[in-house]
Amino acid sequence: MASPEIEALTQALARIPGLGPRSARRAVLHLLKKREAALVPLLTALGAVEERLETCSTCGNIDTANPCAICADARRDAGALCVVEEVADLWALERSRLFPGRFHVLGGRLSALEGVRPEDLTIDALVRRIEGGGVDEVVLAMNATLEGQTTAHYIAERIERFPVRVTQLAHGLPVGGELDYLDEGTLAQALRARRPVV
Numbered sequence: 001m002a003s004p005e006i007e008a009l010t011q012a013l014a015r016i017p018g019l020g021p022r023s024a025r026r027a028v029l030h031l032l033k034k035r036e037a038a039l040v041p042l043l044t045a046l047g048a049v050e051e052r053l054e055t056c057s058t059c060g061n062i063d064t065a066n067p068c069a070i071c072a073d074a075r076r077d078a079g080a081l082c083v084v085e086e087v088a089d090l091w092a093l094e095r096s097r098l099f100p101g102r103f104h105v106l107g108g109r110l111s112a113l114e115g116v117r118p119e120d121l122t123i124d125a126l127v128r129r130i131e132g133g134g135v136d137e138v139v140l141a142m143n144a145t146l147e148g149q150t151t152a153h154y155i156a157e158r159i160e161r162f163p164v165r166v167t168q169l170a171h172g173l174p175v176g177g178e179l180d181y182l183d184e185g186t187l188a189q190a191l192r193a194r195r196p197v198v
Ligand SMILES: [Zn+2]
Pocket: 056, 057, 058, 059, 060, 061, 067, 068, 069, 070, 071, 072
């Protein structure tokens, strides 16, 4: 039986996505056994992030600075804007290091079922960013779900009047994917998006 403090720590960790009670107990035990090597550095890192946590007022990224490190980086291509549903999507694309431009986080996707309307997302702010000029390409990097694609179509219509190239992520075969195992939707997309052999 653990003390209330240790129990509270375990419960807090267990609520973190990807952990759960069993992993949380193991993590807590590790932190308690490695006070100097694990607990203290974690505490310092958490405190530093908590103190400076900000949502970027330009793109919606979460960082310890506003504007965020991406928006503040002058080496990035300000002409290319990648629109994503969530911060997690931005981070995933960032990990690939393949997109040299900047981002715009919508904060979700349109959903009739969940009652998410255009005004619940940062679509107006996106339109204002494009209106402000300097953007030549908008990449709609929504999820390949019905709601993601509905959101992409809606945004494409809203920004039609601007002289920008609107592109979308290709959907198709996953790397390492075998045709036999793919669902029909993925296969159909891959076939539609086929390109010449170089
Ligand atoms: Zn930003």
